[in-house]
Amino acid sequence: MRIKFTYFWAMVALAVSALVADPAFAQALPAAEPAAAPAGASEALERALDDVSGDGQPLSVTLQILIVMGLLTVLPSIVLMMTSFTRIIIVLSILRHALGLQQTPPNQVLIGLSLFLSMFVMAPSIEQINQQAIEPYSSDQITLTEAIDRSGKVMHSFMAKQTRQSDLRLFMDLANEEGFETTEDIPFSIMLPAFVTSELKTAFQIGFLIFLPFLIIDLVVAAVLMALGMMMLSPVIISMPFKLLLFVLVDGWALTMGSLAASFAK
Template identity: 60%
Template structure:
């Protein structure tokens, strides 16, 4: 019955819509200035709030990439992954715990940079002292300084050679060159720290394997025997605090 009523009423609804559409099209309805660009001082342009919100929402999709390319997150999470592999623990601590720990340790290390970016970029923009584009440029300067301090000169020279560009000073280097050079340096440093972490646990594995072979227990996996000793060693030396302090100290904190 309902279907029959809809079938009978649909032609009338279509007729009413056809009669109303021309009237709505000719009506003088006020427009919404959603996408506007206003000229500013010194030849700059200021975008409307709608465009700024659209740009902000688009930029949020790149937030994970920016977290890895512009902060200490990459070095920390790589060191944690190598440490878990050295201990012989496949899923403990879980990935969620390591990611959360790396995230908040990154915030702790990046706190001076974030505070400086807020002071020179965000606060002047909220007080309407600078435009949105100027605020982005000002807020990027503390991150640029941090990345330059942690980037090796040979890595920076490598990507400058690949891009076939030259800069007079490191401060003039483009973000598109600085970012991959920074990540390359972070990976190199992370693997150096991971190598140092691996040595004591590797020695324990070798000792346990040698003892088991001398006793003729070749069918018993050395990993099963060495795992408690590695965990005990890591706990006795207060491993987590030592690693946290080492990672923070590697950034000069």
């Protein structure tokens, strides 16, 4: 049985939409008898697996498991590259180094903060996907192809708002594309690398601004120690308490998280 490459990526997008859908999704569906209840996310995924075969016949259990395992391998890349996660985790990592703390907060905490803040930032897009694609598809109102198309448009719109025109032009030139009439016409093959490049640039710009006040503290402490002749004493030991004090006094975590979330408001 031959599975088309396009439908495989369609399944990827549908799985992402189902996994990150708002928890209220299940409550939004009308109550009914078990036999007449609308399909949920798991039933939608199962029906999608049946549709992939192209002849209306369900795939074998082994092949379904193979497809699901394939989806799980690409989900981390989708979460990292198509959402706000990249910018947030880079800024938080730079902040940790600016404070002079090597393992505090630990990597697991930073990743957790980045993940949940990304869910907060992406909540409007997730709600759009839920309303425009998942619920209609689960209720048999639209086809799988249309559901994937609607979900893709929502993610495309989010990435377009965060992407610089210079980065778009760069990858358009590399792809030998002259131009597009509207932003919606830009394919994902160009939009995705341009979006990631813009996110990296923005993250380093924010990280530079965060790093400056802590760098000044390091310079002042180093100058004072040199003036006192304490050249054998590491400035890091003395400056770290002052940097932590400054960070606490300005409510640094709330300021950083709030600024990161606000940077996506366009």
